[in-house]
Amino acid sequence: xxxxxxxxxxxxxxxxxxxxxxxxxxxxxxxxxxxxxxxxxxxxxxxxxxxxxxxxxxxxxxxxxxxxxxxxxxxxxxxxxxxxxxxxxxxxxxxxxxxxxxxxxxxxxxxxxxxxxxxxxxxxxxxxxxxxxxxxxxxxxxxxxxxxxxxxxxxxxxxxxx
Numbered sequence: 001x002x003x004x005x006x007x008x009x010x011x012x013x014x015x016x017x018x019x020x021x022x023x024x025x026x027x028x029x030x031x032x033x034x035x036x037x038x039x040x041x042x043x044x045x046x047x048x049x050x051x052x053x054x055x056x057x058x059x060x061x062x063x064x065x066x067x068x069x070x071x072x073x074x075x076x077x078x079x080x081x082x083x084x085x086x087x088x089x090x091x092x093x094x095x096x097x098x099x100x101x102x103x104x105x106x107x108x109x110x111x112x113x114x115x116x117x118x119x120x121x122x123x124x125x126x127x128x129x130x131x132x133x134x135x136x137x138x139x140x141x142x143x144x145x146x147x148x149x150x151x152x153x154x155x156x157x158x159x160x161x162x
Contacts, residue, residue: 005148012141019134023127030123037116041109048105052098059094063087 066087070077077083 005145008141008144008148012137012145015137015141016134019130019137023130023134026126026130027123030119030126033119033123034116037112037119041112041116044105044108044112048101051101055094055098055101059090062090066090 066083067077070080070083075083077087
């Protein structure tokens with residue numbers, strides 16, 4: 001009876017260690033996913049800033065070109081209503097485009113933040129499930145070992161019945 005008991009204990013121990021290791025791995029994997037999503041958020045913010053700067057540069061180029069053409073054609077930017085209207089329209093369109101881009105960027109950041117929170121929650125839940133599995137293995141192993149040992153001695157004072 002010694003070998004089956006030793007094998008039962010060893011099997012229980014290995015199963016317990018495997019489940020606890022899986023719990024740790026689930027938490028590490030969730031942390032890695034969260035870090036990756038954080039990097040995606042930072043890259044998205046950088047990309048949005050670069051695109052905004054490009055829109056501003058394009059607007060400035062348009063205004064400078066418009067002023068140069070006005071200068072060559074002998075028109076005064078300060079008093080020419082059509083040139084002012086063209087520049088005002090360009091500024092308004094750039095502001096609208098920037099607003100849309102900002103809202104889109106915020107929506108993307110919210111989506112990534114939600115995915116980040118979900119990754120953490122998924123990792124915690126999976127780790128908890130593995131820990132429950134590990135402790136269930138201990139209980140099951142203890143019951144098997146108890147059967148192999150022979151169980152508790154019967155109570156000499158209990159005779160069953162009344």
